[in-house]
Amino acid sequence: xxxxxxxxxxxRPRRFDRASVQRLAEGRTDELEWMAAIATRGDRAAFAQxxxxxxPKVKAHLMARGAATGxxxxxxxxxxxxxxxxxxxxxxxxxxxxxxLYTISRNALFNTTRGERVxxxxxxxxxxxxxxxxxxxxxQALLAAEQGRALSASxxxxxxxxxxxxxxxxxxGQTLQECAEERQLPLGTVKxxxxxALEKLRGLMKIRSTE
Amino acid sequence: xxxxxxxxLLPPTHHVPEHGLVEYVAGAATDGAALAFACHVSLCGAxxxxxxxxxxxxxxxxxxxPGQELGxxxxxxxxxxxxxxxxxxxxSAESVAVPAFLAGCDLPAPLLRALPSAEGWRTVVPGMxxxxxxxxxxxxxxxxxxxKGGATIPFHxxxxxxxxxxxxxxxxxxxxxxxxxxGDVSIRLPGxxxxxxxxxxxxxxxxxxxxxxLRPLTLRGRLLLAIARD
Numbered sequence: 001x002x003x004x005x006x007x008x009x010x011x012r013p014r015r016f017d018r019a020s021v022q023r024l025a026e027g028r029t030d031e032l033e034w035m036a037a038i039a040t041r042g043d044r045a046a047f048a049q050x051x052x053x054x055x056p057k058v059k060a061h062l063m064a065r066g067a068a069t070g071x072x073x074x075x076x077x078x079x080x081x082x083x084x085x086x087x088x089x090x091x092x093x094x095x096x097x098x099x100x101l102y103t104i105s106r107n108a109l110f111n112t113t114r115g116e117r118v119x120x121x122x123x124x125x126x127x128x129x130x131x132x133x134x135x136x137x138x139x140q141a142l143l144a145a146e147q148g149r150a151l152s153a154s155x156x157x158x159x160x161x162x163x164x165x166x167x168x169x170x171x172x173g174q175t176l177q178e179c180a181e182e183r184q185l186p187l188g189t190v191k192x193x194x195x196x197a198l199e200k201l202r203g204l205m206k207i208r209s210t211e
Numbered sequence: 212x213x214x215x216x217x218x219x220l221l222p223p224t225h226h227v228p229e230h231g232l233v234e235y236v237a238g239a240a241t242d243g244a245a246l247a248f249a250c251h252v253s254l255c256g257a258x259x260x261x262x263x264x265x266x267x268x269x270x271x272x273x274x275x276x277p278g279q280e281l282g283x284x285x286x287x288x289x290x291x292x293x294x295x296x297x298x299x300x301x302x303s304a305e306s307v308a309v310p311a312f313l314a315g316c317d318l319p320a321p322l323l324r325a326l327p328s329a330e331g332w333r334t335v336v337p338g339m340x341x342x343x344x345x346x347x348x349x350x351x352x353x354x355x356x357x358x359k360g361g362a363t364i365p366f367h368x369x370x371x372x373x374x375x376x377x378x379x380x381x382x383x384x385x386x387x388x389x390x391x392x393x394g395d396v397s398i399r400l401p402g403x404x405x406x407x408x409x410x411x412x413x414x415x416x417x418x419x420x421x422x423x424x425l426r427p428l429t430l431r432g433r434l435l436l437a438i439a440r441d
Contacts, residue, residue: 038298039298042293042298044290044293047290047293048286048290051286052286054273055281056278056280056281057273057274057276057278058273059278059279059280059281060276060277060278060279061273061276063279065238069279072279073281073282073285076281076285077285077288077289077292080289081289081292081293084293084296084298085296085297085298085299086298086299087298088298088299088300089299094263095263095266095267095270096267096270096271096274098270098271098273098274099263099266099267099269099270099271099273100266101270101273102266102269102270102272102273103236103266103269105273106237106238106269107238109238110238147267151267151268151271152271152274152275155268155271155272155275156275166268166272167272169233169234169237169239170236170237170268170269170272171272171276173237173238173239174239175240176230176233176234176239178239191230194229194230194233195229195230198229198233198265198268201268202264
């Protein structure tokens with residue numbers, strides 16, 4: 001995880017002027033445009049752009065969860081086809097394109113490892129973005145994108161012992177018990193680290209605060 | 212706290228703990244826990260917002276990954292399949308045959324997706340009808356249960372974690388009178404013994420996930436369990 005920390009990024013942004021929102025969000029507004037192009041006119045070029053940015057990350061995610069490289073290639077293709085199929089259901093006011101892809105790739109593995117990981121069967125029913133939502137205003141999307149930026153800077157600044165627990169759970173799909181066993185820590189310590197990490201991120205995580 | 216307007220349900224007061232939601236979002240929760248959490252989240256605005264926030268953490272971790280190069284031709288292979296992959300504009304409405312006695316329970320979508328069919332309901336003990344949901348859970352059970360108003364679950368311990376989500380009516384803890392109403396989730400671990408009853412006067416419909424066998428601690432409980440096993 002080598003996202004560069006951004007020293008100029010405020011820890012808990014509460015107010016955004018339009019220009020700074022625009023500037024910070026630039027890296028993400030392009031992918032929101034791609035999503036809209038895929039959803040509204042089946043734009044293959046936009047899809048190819050999205051594929052180039054995210055398919056390798058999706059593959060890395062699948063491999064971190066135990067898929068062999070060949071299987072991960074095939075599964076990544078399936079994940080990207082789901083993106084094509086469900087682009088119209090993506091809700092930018094709820095979260096980033098990356099968050100949507102995260103949940104799709106997480107679920108993709110459950111559908112293929114049944115039997116091997118019986119314990120986790122059935123989690124495939126977790127649908128991150130289950131209902132079609134009204135399209136967000138560009139203001140909302142920009143705000144979400146900006147918050148995502150701030151979030152990734154904060155994540156990079158977490159103490160390593162907190163970040164590695166989040167990565168164990170999120171990236172490799174470990175339970176907190178498994179995180180604890182692997183690091184020979186008491187479960188309570190792992191839970192505390194998760195809580196501390198989330199407290200630091202909390203102000204940035206709420207894409208839709210109580211409005 | 213001001214009381215809600217008449218006819219409006221209170222939001223749930225018993226939630227999934229934060230570390231539970233983290234495991235749920237990370238895809239690390241067991242199948243039964245994931246179903247219970249999904250049901251709670253679909254009835255709890257606060258936890259739904261928390262899940263969305265936690266998913267954004269997942270997205271950020273995905274973005275931070277340097278990635279793994281795909282084999283040559285992966286993009287072309289996917290592009291070639293786009294034409295035969297229709298795009299969805301809305302999710303098709305779920306049409307699940309819900310038995311008549313569950314009409315009006317307003318079961319959440321994750322539960323409806325797991326509900327096998329209108330068939331399969333059986334009375335396990337007087338006052339308790341259940342339908343098994345299709346999960347492989349050796350030694351445990353994932354069930355939708357309908358308790359008659361006032362029905363009791365005698366004092367028992369748990370062989371594995373227990374997750375209950377209430378959809379209609381309410382369950383009460385005998386020891387401290389805690390009430391679990393619509394959307395509330397009750398989590399009990401092995402060693403946590405309790406006795407519950409459905410609030411008298413109205414039936415209670417709830418998802419009950421037991422990841423290990425129940426261990427009745429009273430003679431009546433043992434008898435009921437023996438009957439229920441047949």
